[in-house]
Amino acid sequence: MELYEGLLSRRSIRKYNPEKTLTKDEIYELIRAASYAPSAHNKQPWHFLVIENKETLKGLRALQPWTSFAKDAACVIVVCADMEETFNRPKEGWNYAQIDGALAAQNLLLACHAKGLGACFCGAAPMPMVIEGLREKFNMPETMLPVAMVTIGYPEETPKVPQDRLKKDRVYFETF
Numbered sequence: 001m002e003l004y005e006g007l008l009s010r011r012s013i014r015k016y017n018p019e020k021t022l023t024k025d026e027i028y029e030l031i032r033a034a035s036y037a038p039s040a041h042n043k044q045p046w047h048f049l050v051i052e053n054k055e056t057l058k059g060l061r062a063l064q065p066w067t068s069f070a071k072d073a074a075c076v077i078v079v080c081a082d083m084e085e086t087f088n089r090p091k092e093g094w095n096y097a098q099i100d101g102a103l104a105a106q107n108l109l110l111a112c113h114a115k116g117l118g119a120c121f122c123g124a125a126p127m128p129m130v131i132e133g134l135r136e137k138f139n140m141p142e143t144m145l146p147v148a149m150v151t152i153g154y155p156e157e158t159p160k161v162p163q164d165r166l167k168k169d170r171v172y173f174e175t176f
């Protein structure tokens with residue numbers, strides 16, 4: 001698939017064939033693509049939690065209510081960024097973990113699309129309850145920021161192509 005065409009045709013997919021699974025190699029291929037995302041100072045602070053267990057997938061909605069469709073996914077990959085590994089300014093109290101994590105998650109979505117899989121970005125950070133719930137359930141260290149729960153599976157829906165999203169009145173040349 002040509003990259004630009006892929007960017008415009010990717011959609012969030014929330015219906016999956018519940019019978020189909022992915023091999024470990026296929027999962028690693030997806031995570032490889034995620035790992036080629038840009039990151040602040042090229043720190044690549046990512047950690048990927050892969051969940052395939054059906055009961056665990058079903059239970060994710062208790063931690064993040066808008067993930068009910070995860071029960072039929074082949075897997076969910078929780079994209080995390082370590083707040084100590086990412087580029088940070090501890091004295092000023094900020095870091096780039098959320099941005100680095102979101103970029104890796106977007107690469108993951110696009111890699112899924114390129115391989116004919118369906119995927120959906122489900123939010124984690126900055127929701128405190130979701131962050132805490134994920135850390136506790138999956139033994140994540142306190143420095144780990146879960147940024148996205150990406151549901152992945154073989155698509156069983158074909159969402160409509162949306163209207164052109166380019167809004168030219170929101171594009172400014174030289175100054176606002």
Ligand SMILES: Cc1cc2nc3c(=O)[nH]c(=O)nc-3n(C[C@H](O)[C@H](O)[C@H](O)COP(=O)(O)O)c2cc1C
Pocket residue numbers: 010011012013014066067120121122123124
């Ligand atoms: C930060 C973020 C959080 C999101 N959280 C959820 C979620 O919890 N559940 C869900 O079904 N979709 C979630 N989405 C997906 C959006 O609903 C979706 O991207 C949007 O409706 C546009 O549709 P498209 O991805 O098909 O272009 C999230 C997307 C982003 C970027």
